[in-house]
Amino acid sequence: MDDARTTNPDLGALKESIGRYGIWSLALRVEDRAVRSALGEAARELEDIGYRAAWVGGGSVRHARTVIEETSRLTVGTSIQRIWDHEAIDVAREFAELQAAHPDRFLLGLGVGHAGAVEQYHRPYSAMVGYLDALDACGQPGERRFLAALGPKMLRLARDRSIGAFPYMTTTAHIAKAREILGDGPLLAPEVKVVLESDPSRARAVARLHVRPSLTAPNYANSFLRSGFTEEDLAGGGSDRLVDAIVVWGDEVRVKERLDAFFAAGAGHVAVQLLTDAPPVMDYQAAGQPLDSRLREGWRRLGRILLT
DSSP states (O other), rough: OOOOOOOOOOOOHHHHHOOSSEEGGGGOOOOOOGHHHHHHHHHHHHHHHHHHHEEEEEEEEHHHHHHHHHHOOOOEEOEEEESSSSOOOHHHHHHHHHHHTTTTOOOEEEEEEOBEEEEEEEEHHHHHHHHOOOOOOOOOOOOGGGOOOSSSHHHHHHHHHHHHOOOSSOOOHHHHHHHHOOOOOSSOOOOEEOOOOOHHHHHHHHHHHHHGGGGTSSSHHHHHTTTTOHHHHGGGGHHHHHHHHHHHESHHHHHHHHHHHHHTTTSEEEEEEEEEESSSOOOHHHOSSSOOHHHHHHEEEEEEOOOO
């Protein structure tokens, strides 16, 4: 067993605080303070709809703090802050400051990213162990952090050194295997993509628009290959079989049924990423639409499906 230095707490209160569903979005990662008011309006609407958790796509503690300060109840997490981009001592300090100002409303999501996308990428598992050691030494509590874990070793590390795992772009079969590794206690909170479209061709076209860039990322590709998919499934933006496994699409009934399957497989929370036909943009401010109106309407529609 990995070096277990974090004893998983009773997660009942945390699970209650985040509910079954949260919203994952890159649009919650605001860089330009000029559009902060628009972010605040949208984030407060998430609260009003009934969501209890929001996940800042690709964000840092600083991005999460912006969402927290604009709301009164949301639990906000980073998904995922890369360990190469921020020194552990700085993260521990920022965490402590945010915890003091807004107790128990922040969750620190950590990940290693992918080879080729990060210049410093080297021995990712050992790097994550060292990073967690550094956080522990600074007093950052394991009870408020989780790991972006796909493979067995990182899942075991998430079990032993954090509250659990937040796998991105996964399948129900993978969630079932992850739950076996984590055991009953730790939180398992996958990000799951949703397209509110019943026509198969249109739904898959929207899905491929968003998943295509990630299918060549080594960690995702290797995870899919371990799960029984083939190189052919990964080509061309993903086979129908792969796209249908990692993206939930359909009408209200089908979407609810497909998301329920993630809970049946072992998830304790699902972070829903709504996909639209707008091209994926990492810098929403540069695109001129930090919060696409289609996203906000989709969040409302999802709320009617999932929170009633």
